[in-house]
Amino acid sequence: MALIECGIIINLVMVAFAYTTWLERKVLGRMQRRFGPNRAGPFGLLQPIADLVKLIRKESFFPSAAHEIPYILAPILSTFTALAAFAVIPWGKGWTLHGYYIPGAVSSLPISLILIFALGSIGIYGYIVGGWASESKYSILGSMRTCAQLVSYEVSLALSVLGVVLMGQSLNLVDIVNKQQTTVWFFIPQFVGLCVFLLGGIAETSRPPFDLPEADTELVAGYHTEYSGMRWGLFQMAEYINMIVLSSLAVTLFFGGWHFPWVPSLDKFGPIWFCLKLAILVNAFIWLRASQPRLRYDQLMRFGWKILLPAATVNALVTALLVVWVK
C-alpha cells in the first residue's frame, strides 16, 4: 500500500517539477512583458515534455578526465535526496477506502523533520562530488562556491524551524500540522522564523536572488559546467524539486499544512488545500526571481552569518523562553 502511494507521490512530484519549469518561464515572461513558451501545444503546455525529449536524446558529454562512477552518481544522488524528502511530508488527513487505510503521508516518522534536513545535507554531496568528479577548474570552483553557500545557510535554516518544533512539541510533521489546527497557524507567532526560513530556503535551493551557484548571467555554470543532456537535467530537476520540497515544508510548518482555515469539515479535501498553498509559495519564489537582483558573494555571506543566523538564534531562544514561561 505504501509502495503504491510512493509511486503516485513520486510521479506527481515529477509532473509538478515539469510544470513548475513551465510556470516559471510563463510567469517570468509575463513579468518581463514576453509571452514565455507558447509554441508547443496550447499555451506551450507541452513544452516540458518537449524539453524532456530533447534532454534525453541529447548526447551526454563526458569529459575524458572525469572520474566515471562519481560523475554519473552525483546527479542521481542529488535528485534522489530531493525526491525522498517527500516521503514524510503530510498532504492529507488519511482516508479509509474499501477497508484499506490510506495515510496522509507516505511515512509518519517521529523524527521526520530531522530526516528532511539530513536528506538536504546529503544532497549537497551531489554538488561536491559532481564538481570534483568533473576534473575541471570551473566545476570545482563552482562546487566550492555552492557548498560554502549551502552549508552557511543550512545553519540558519535549521535554527529557524526550532521555534516551530518548540511550539509544536514534536519533530513529527503530522503532529506539527495537527497542533496548528488546534491552536493557530505558526506563521503568526513564528513570523521571524518564517522570514528566516524562507530567506534561508531560497539560498538553500540556490534560487535567485541567491543563485550564486549558477549565476547564469555572470559566471560559468558552476558545479554542473561539465554536465549535459539528462545528467544536467537531473541536477536541474534536483534544484526545482528542492524548491518544491522547501515550499511544502514551509506550508507544513507555518501555514497549517493540508488544513483549511476555520472550517474543519473541509479538511477531507486536504491535498487540494495543500497544493493551493504550495502553488502560492512557488509563485512567490518565481515572483522573487523576476524582481530582485543577484547578491554579490560577500553580501551573500554577510547576510547569512550576520543577519539571518543571529535572527534565527534569538527567535529560537525567545520562543523557548516563552514556551517555558507560558507553561
Add this chain to the structure above:
Amino acid sequence: MAQVVPNTLKGFGVTLKQVFKKPLTQQYPEYKHPVYPRFRGRHRLHVHANGLEKCVGCSLCAAACPADCIRVVAAENTPENRVSAGERYARIYEINLSRCIFCGYCELACPFDAITLGNDFEISEYNRDDLIYDKEMLLKEPVKKVPVADRSLYDTPIPYYRSHS
C-alpha cells in the same frame, strides 16, 4: 539600511504591474513586421515595359560587390535573339546569397537600374546550393511576400532606383 525593505517591496510592485499589461513580443511567423521603404532584402532584376531586360551584362555590379557574390557572363544580342535593350545581355547572372552582405552597392553601381534590393528577407534554405539565385529566379516575382511599410509615412528621401522599381 532603513530603505532596504521599502525598496525591496517596490521592486516586487514593479514586476507585478507588468503581469497585467500586454506582452510586447511580436509573434513572428504569424505577424510580420512591415519592412521600411529603404530596406535591403533579396535582389530583383527588372525588365523594361516592352519585355526586354534592363541588364546589359556590364559586370559593374560584380565589380562593386565587396563580398564578391555576383557572377555575370555577358553575350552579344543578335537580331534573332534580342534579350536586353543594349548591345549585350547577361547570359549568366548569378548571386550567391550565402555570401551577400546586402550592402546595396550593386544597385548603386548599376547604370540602368536593372538590379535592386527588394523586400524579401525570408530566404533561408536547407541546402547551400539553393542559395545561389540564377537569372530566372531573380527576374521572377518573389514567392514569399513580406509586408512593406507605407512609403508616405517616412520623410527620408527614396532613391530613384528604388522609387521606380
